[in-house]
Amino acid sequence: MKYYEKDGYILVRKHWIITLFNYSKFFFFLGISFLLVYIALRFQESLGYELVTFVIFPVVFVFINYAFLKLILENIRYFNDLLILKENSVIVIKTSLIDTDNVEIIDLDKITKIDTTMTGIIPNLLAYGDLVLEQFKDRTRIFHHIYKPYRLANLIKEAKSSYEKEKNSLK
CATH class of the missing domain: 1.10.287 (Helix Hairpins)
Structure with a gap:
């Protein structure tokens, strides 16, 4: 994966x-x-x-x-449960045959804390865990069974810092 x-x-x-x-x-x-x-x-x-x-x-x-x-x-x-990282947002798509329009967009500005958890021997050996995104004045989102969640957390942090630099340079 x-x-x-x-x-x-x-x-x-x-x-x-x-x-x-x-x-x-x-x-x-x-x-x-x-x-x-x-x-x-x-x-x-x-x-x-x-x-x-x-x-x-x-x-x-x-x-x-x-x-x-x-x-x-x-x-x-499984195949329709996706996270898409853009330059300014994280798009969460969770669809199935029953629930077809479950799309959520999380702006990188609203993310206050990014955390990962990998507990147990099997998750550490197979490199999967949970990604936790805390949002400002909103609920905390936990994404389970993410492949190498620390890598995704680093990618989100890099995208957030580059988005903030770009946003500050426009001001």
């Missing part, structure tokens, strides 16, 4: 560990489904034909459909 830079914009996507979590949930639901199918086929005589046909197989069908639908929606959410 890297930062994508083009025409003065820096595009940041969440760490790939999110897709690992999503696929692990998917395989967990598939495992439960296959376990139910095994139980239904193995103990069909003692459970009864009606219970297996009209209860267990529809439950397995619902579990498998839920697992696939959840995987698809989580992948869409």
Whole structure:
């Protein structure tokens, strides 16, 4: 995972560990489904034909459909959860199939403090953590599972200082 830079914009996507979590949930639901199918086929005589046909197989069908639908929606959410760093603002885009117009623009003037947290062994080994942006007279924004959050914090600090220098030179 890297930062994508083009025409003065820096595009940041969440760490790939999110897709690992999503696929692990998917395989967990598939495992439960296959376990139910095994139980239904193995103990069909003692459970009864009606219970297996009209209860267990529809439950397995619902579990498998839920697992696939959840995987698809989580992948869409992963690829549409973006941070875009411009020369004067940070644009936060969080869209999915349900929530399509969730775009927020944070001006660099309003950012008072930038902090990063990487707690635990796995986040430090895989280089992901949280980026915390405190805004003047506004709420604190925490962005989870950011790839190398300290690098993004440095890029935001550099963009903020260059924006302030440019703004002061115009006065």
